[in-house]
Amino acid sequence: DFVTEYYENLIYQRTAEAQVYEIPQSNAEFQTGYESTEVNDFGSYDFIVIGAGSAGSVVATRLSEIAEWNILLLEAGGEENDFNQIPSMFMFLQLSEMNWGYYSTPQTNCCLGMIDHKCMAPRGKALGGSSALNAVMYVRGNPKDYDKWVELGNPGWSYEEVLPYFIKSENSQIDGDSGYHGKGGFWNVEYALPPTNKFSNFIDGNVELNVSPLDYNGQDQLGVSKTQVNTKHGKRQSTGTAFLDNARKRKNLKVVTKALVTQINIDESSKVAQGVTFVTNDKKFSATATKEIIVSAGAINSPQLLMLSGIGPKSHLEEMGIQVIEDLPVGENLLEHPLFQGLSFHTNYSSGSADVETLITNYLNGYGPYTSPSNIDGLGFIHAGDVPEDVPMVEYLFITAGGSMMPILRRVYNYNDELTYHYLNNLNSDSDVVFYLVLLHEKSRGRVSLKSHDPIDFPNIDLNLFSEPEDIDNFIVGIEFILKLVETEAFRKINATLVDIPVCQDFEIYSRDFWDCTIRHMSMTLYHPCGTTPMGPDKTTSVVDSNLKVHGIEKLRVVDAGVFPSTISGHTNAPAVMVAEKISDVIKNDYQVLNV
Numbered sequence: 140d141f142v143t144e145y146y147e148n149l150i151y152q153r154t155a156e157a158q159v160y161e162i163p164q165s166n167a168e169f170q171t172g173y174e175s176t177e178v179n180d181f182g183s184y185d186f187i188v189i190g191a192g193s194a195g196s197v198v199a200t201r202l203s204e205i206a207e208w209n210i211l212l213l214e215a216g217g218e219e220n221d222f223n224q225i226p227s228m229f230m231f232l233q234l235s236e237m238n239w240g241y242y243s244t245p246q247t248n249c250c251l252g253m254i255d256h257k258c259m260a261p262r263g264k265a266l267g268g269s270s271a272l273n274a275v276m277y278v279r280g281n282p283k284d285y286d287k288w289v290e291l292g293n294p295g296w297s298y299e300e301v302l303p304y305f306i307k308s309e310n311s312q313i314d315g316d317s318g319y320h321g322k323g324g325f326w327n328v329e330y331a332l333p334p335t336n337k338f339s340n341f342i343d344g345n346v347e348l349n350v351s352p353l354d355y356n357g358q359d360q361l362g363v364s365k366t367q368v369n370t371k372h373g374k375r376q377s378t379g380t381a382f383l384d385n386a387r388k389r390k391n392l393k394v395v396t397k398a399l400v401t402q403i404n405i406d407e408s409s410k411v412a413q414g415v416t417f418v419t420n421d422k423k424f425s426a427t428a429t430k431e432i433i434v435s436a437g438a439i440n441s442p443q444l445l446m447l448s449g450i451g452p453k454s455h456l457e458e459m460g461i462q463v464i465e466d467l468p469v470g471e472n473l474l475e476h477p478l479f480q481g482l483s484f485h486t487n488y489s490s491g492s493a494d495v496e497t498l499i500t501n502y503l504n505g506y507g508p509y510t511s512p513s514n515i516d517g518l519g520f521i522h523a524g525d526v527p528e529d530v531p532m533v534e535y536l537f538i539t540a541g542g543s544m545m546p547i548l549r550r551v552y553n554y555n556d557e558l559t560y561h562y563l564n565n566l567n568s569d570s571d572v573v574f575y576l577v578l579l580h581e582k583s584r585g586r587v588s589l590k591s592h593d594p595i596d597f598p599n600i601d602l603n604l605f606s607e608p609e610d611i612d613n614f615i616v617g618i619e620f621i622l623k624l625v626e627t628e629a630f631r632k633i634n635a636t637l638v639d640i641p642v643c644q645d646f647e648i649y650s651r652d653f654w655d656c657t658i659r660h661m662s663m664t665l666y667h668p669c670g671t672t673p674m675g676p677d678k679t680t681s682v683v684d685s686n687l688k689v690h691g692i693e694k695l696r697v698v699d700a701g702v703f704p705s706t707i708s709g710h711t712n713a714p715a716v717m718v719a720e721k722i723s724d725v726i727k728n729d730y731q732v733l734n735v
């Protein structure tokens with residue numbers, strides 16, 4: 140019928156576009172406006188929020204609940220659309236205008252299988268931010284992650300204190316542990332449905348190894364589960380859709396899309412943040428904030444914008460020709476979750492493929508492969524290394540549609556020819572399975588820095604993965620677990636055999652040196668940058684205090700994944716939303732309107 144035909148055309152057109160999409164190298168689309176010498180007055184607001192991503196959408200929604208407050212929300216990207224609502228299309232979005240288009244700098248310890256040793260570092264550029272193009276997985280992390288934030292000098296962030304804010308956002312449809320989930324919040328959580336026919340092999344194999352099914356967002360995390368996702372009847376629920384769509388109807392919230400903030404204007408002598416300069420529609424504007432400016436531009440762009448505005452490491456800013464207003468370690472603590480992609484298996488058990496029309500009809504009815512990101516049927520967590528014994532070190536994702544994204548995988552992953560050949564020729568989407576391993580508590584630290592003082596330039600993203608050998612050792616524990624898992628009775632039934640790994644052939648196969656080399660070639664990240672503007676009490680190691688106020692500057696907070704002081708045993712979207720929920724209450728409390 141008409142609707143199915145519309146979706147079929149849309150998917151066909153957007154996937155074709157993705158294959159030839161030219162990934163931007165800079166913010167050139169804003170160049171004309173940036174060069175304009177005329178600055179137009181955009182008015183005065185109580186709060187200006189920079190970035191309508193996972194956190195910014197929530198902050199703008201919650202602050203605009205106070206009818207007397209006027210809020211300006213500035214977002215560099217545009218609106219969401221029918222295509223990005225389809226979860227299984229998430230990889231294609233990385234080859235679209237919804238992605239900033241960043242790559243890492245050339246790496247020496249990782250990304251060795253990628254062209255120029257650069258890993259792609261996608262970031263969402265739309266209402267909803269990265270939640271508008273992410274893999275919709277809802278994984279909060281471990282209670283001890285948040286208790287550690289308190290140990291690092293951040294009162295108020297213990298698990299007991301943040302759990303109510305996870306619950307507040309949620310409209311949970313899952314049969315999870317009681318006391319851990321919310322009903323009636325803005326943000327839907329459901330299981331990706333239905334898992335494919337190999338899911339039972341996954342669960343049964345885990346049980347054979349004494350790994351039990353559980354609700355990983357509940358009481359315990361070390362176990363195995365179906366995937367909890369932010370979709371509603373199978374459609375993506377970005378924070379743009381879930382939160383902003385309603386809030387935008389309020390008269391006191393002004394949302395401007397396609398607006399790049401180029402500077403936070405700070406009075407140098409008083410060190411008070413006063414307003415912002417931004418570019419939209421080829422014109423330059425300034426707006427002022429009477430109460431506060433909230434920077435929610437994400438863990439890559441927030442540090443870039445702070446540095447462009449004079450807040451950052453003194454020597455680096457001086458090197459870039461930027462006047463230093465506050466010397467803080469901005470960008471210096473980049474945390475990422477490395478993702479190892481080398482474990483693919485042939486099986487003799489087909490998932491059964493359907494034609495596009497059936498897939499679309501099922502999607503519109505809220506189920507089937509199109510409702511799921513890459514068919515991540517299930518996931519599990521295992522302990523390793525020096526984290527407390529109930530905290531996982533490695534997460535494994537069970538993916539049952541290994542080849543479905545083949546036409547674009549090379550470009551999304553930036554694979555070199557060797558790895559492209561491997562993937563294109565050795566994986567058959569229908570019967571093969573892939574395990575992705577995620578290292579949750581990496582020791583290596585990267586850095587975000589400026590390429591120049593020009594906001595049209597992209598920042599430098601140095602991932603620096605695997606600079607600490609312990610990270611390799613912990614990954615190998617995960618690899619050994621998966622090799623045991625596919626030897627279980629449940630996996631033997633589908634005859635799972637490891638697809639040959641095309642790199643590192645000089646080493647004895649499956650030796651430690653072989654895995655060390657393979658991990659460095661076939662790992663990228665799970666796109667979870669955080670920690671670049673960490674919270675803490677000390678100006679030499681942190682950028683914001685525990686209320687997320689920038690040290691030494693008045694009327695300026697950072698609210699996004701950059702403020703995590705240490706990493707999460709999960710994914711970063713849910714915690715970014717939690718941080719935004721919590722700090723919105725802190726702000727309301729500061730202005731004594733919390734219970735109004």
Ligand SMILES: Cc1cc2nc3c(=O)[nH]c(=O)nc-3n(C[C@H](O)[C@H](O)[C@H](O)COP(=O)(O)OP(=O)(O)OC[C@H]3O[C@@H](n4cnc5c(N)ncnc54)[C@H](O)[C@@H]3O)c2cc1C
Nearest residue numbers: 190192193194215268269273274276400437699700710712
């Ligand atoms: C491809 C991909 C898959 C992922 N999958 C998952 C997943 O399945 N589960 C999960 O939990 N996490 C996932 N993540 C990570 C997760 O989505 C992010 O950690 C989270 O969205 C970060 O939220 P944030 O508010 O910190 O930043 P963002 O959501 O990135 O928001 C920043 C916003 O600020 C805007 N902005 C930036 N600079 C400026 C500027 N100068 N002026 C105006 N606006 C600006 C951006 O356009 C963006 O909208 C994924 C990320 C990616 C990229």
